[in-house]
Amino acid sequence: MTTAPAAMLRVLYVDDDPILARLVEKALGRVGIEVSHAEDAASAEALIAAQRFDALVLDHYLPTGTGLDILRRMRAGGGRTPTIYVTGSSEATVAIDALKAGADDYVIKSTGEDFTALLHRAIDQAIVKAELLAAKDRADIETRIARERAEMLLAEVHHRVANSLSMVTSLLRLQASSGASDEVRTALSEAQARIAAISGVHRSLYLGDDVHTVTLDAYLQSMLQDFRKTIPGSIRLTIDACPVKISADRAVSLGIVVSELATNAAKYAWPEGGAGELRVELTEPEPGLARLVVADDGIGSDPEGMALGTGLGQKLIRAMAERLEGSVVQPAVPKGTTVVVSFRV
Ligand SMILES: Nc1ncnc2c1ncn2[C@@H]1O[C@H](COP(=O)(O)OP(=O)(O)O)[C@@H](O)[C@H]1O
Ligand SMILES: [Mg+2]
Numbered sequence: 001m002t003t004a005p006a007a008m009l010r011v012l013y014v015d016d017d018p019i020l021a022r023l024v025e026k027a028l029g030r031v032g033i034e035v036s037h038a039e040d041a042a043s044a045e046a047l048i049a050a051q052r053f054d055a056l057v058l059d060h061y062l063p064t065g066t067g068l069d070i071l072r073r074m075r076a077g078g079g080r081t082p083t084i085y086v087t088g089s090s091e092a093t094v095a096i097d098a099l100k101a102g103a104d105d106y107v108i109k110s111t112g113e114d115f116t117a118l119l120h121r122a123i124d125q126a127i128v129k130a131e132l133l134a135a136k137d138r139a140d141i142e143t144r145i146a147r148e149r150a151e152m153l154l155a156e157v158h159h160r161v162a163n164s165l166s167m168v169t170s171l172l173r174l175q176a177s178s179g180a181s182d183e184v185r186t187a188l189s190e191a192q193a194r195i196a197a198i199s200g201v202h203r204s205l206y207l208g209d210d211v212h213t214v215t216l217d218a219y220l221q222s223m224l225q226d227f228r229k230t231i232p233g234s235i236r237l238t239i240d241a242c243p244v245k246i247s248a249d250r251a252v253s254l255g256i257v258v259s260e261l262a263t264n265a266a267k268y269a270w271p272e273g274g275a276g277e278l279r280v281e282l283t284e285p286e287p288g289l290a291r292l293v294v295a296d297d298g299i300g301s302d303p304e305g306m307a308l309g310t311g312l313g314q315k316l317i318r319a320m321a322e323r324l325e326g327s328v329v330q331p332a333v334p335k336g337t338t339v340v341v342s343f344r345v
Contacts, residue, residue: 009033010052011123014044014067015059015086020111024057027116033123039063041070048074048081055082055123059109060094068094068101075102082126084119104129151211158206165199186267186309189230193263194316196226197255201248214251216282216290217241223255224262224280231266234275241282244290244345253320254292254343257328260313261294261339268308269298269336290345295338303330317341 009032013024016039025035036053038044040063048056048070056074058067071083085098085106095106104126107118169192176188200223204214220241228237246254258280270276281293307314317339321328326343 009054009123009127010036011055011057012036012038012044012047012051012053013057014038014041014062014070015057016040016061016063017059020109023111024116024119027113028120028123031120033120041065044070045073048079053081054127055084057084057086057119057123058098058103059086060088060091060098068097071098071101071103080130082123082130084122084126086119154211155206158202158211162199162202162206165195165202169195169199190263190312193227193230193259194256197223197259198252200226201251201255204251205248210245212247213245214248215243215245216251216254217243219251219255220258220280220282223258227259227262231278232273234273235266235270235278236276237262237278237280239280241280242284244282244284246290246345250324250343253323254341257317257320257324257341258292258294260317264301264313265294265296265298265337268301269296271299284345288344290343292341292343293338295333295336297336300333300335301330301337 011028011033013021013035015021015024015037018037018039021035021037021039025037028035036047036051038047044058047053056070058070060067067085071085074081074083083103085095085103086109087094087098087106089108089110095108098106105122107115107122109115172188172192172195176185176192180188200219201214203222204219205211208215208218221239224237224239231237262278262280265278269278277297279293279295281291281295283291283293285291303314317328321341321343324341324343326341329340329342331338331340
């Protein structure tokens with residue numbers, strides 16, 4: 001048998017049988033439990049409202065109504081006091097109803113030693129269970145607070161990284177405008193575009209509702225909005241992306257791919273100027289598979305041909321596609337250049 005806890009436990013015993021009530025009071029008193037007694041629902045509920053009990057013991061048949069009424073009203077009102085239900089030996093369905101209504105346990109009523117012993121054990125177990133649940137609730141709350149704090153800090157870090165990277169791109173822009181040669185200017189502006197693709201990921205992470213994943217439609221929209229400002233107005237840029245979510249480092253890889261492809265189109269597709277269309281599309285053709293299409297209607301290109309510039313773009317695209325565990329294909333199209341990157345999400 002369990003030993004009585006150090007602090008006096010207080011139990012409310014609800015039963016219209018005064019003899020049994022006194023028996024319970026005595027038996028539980030011997031193991032350090034102070035028993036209050038109520039004979040009907042009204043006085044029981046008045047006591048429950050006025051005092052704090054460590055446990056309730058409810059008899060089924062009361063002068064008006066049953067113990068279930070008390071139990072249901074208490075649970076409905078958010079009361080979580082551990083409750084033991086007392087039923088007759090032939091009333092299995094009452095016991096089931098009581099458990100469904102939120103009783104922690106039930107004890108079959110009899111007149112004798114074993115009734116009070118069983119009652120005592122049931123009370124102790126219900127109290128231990130309630131304490132464990134309360135401890136778990138507290139731990140859950142602490143965990144949630146700690147996680148929220150960590151995510152707030154992480155968002156703050158992404159904010160700072162995004163700002164610092166924006167500063168780097170501003171510095172590169174400044175450097176490019178201060179009398180550099182064409183070649184240096186091109187290199188600096190391509191570096192700027194790549195860094196902007198990365199800083200955009202950090203911006204998405206602190207602006208989005210989840211600090212761990214990037215929603216690609218918002219990310220691509222905002223990154224290409226910035227890119228749009230750097231290209232001639234004669235190029236019509238359209239963006240059509242679905243809200244696929246991927247991790248931050250994969251979003252960086254994808255962002256660099258998009259940046260390289262879009263930069264190349266702006267640089268090479270329309271050497272004579274004139275109007276052109278550049279389309280960036282991200283779809284999920286089947287669950288778990290994403291497809292990026294970057295297409296222009298310019299002069300077209302040979303994927304095996306010699307690069308006019310450094311050729312770094314193709315290398316980066318291959319490396320980033322590999323990080324995405326994706327594939328890059330350049331299908332033959334009647335006009336312009338189309339590149340399709342497929343990857344798992
Ligand atoms: N959309 C495009 N339209 C026309 N030519 C392109 C296009 N994309 C790439 N190219 C050609 O492919 C070459 C390789 O591109 P890339 O590897 O990015 O090198 P870079 O941009 O340094 O020239 C470019 O030099 C260009 O000739
Ligand atoms: Mg390039």
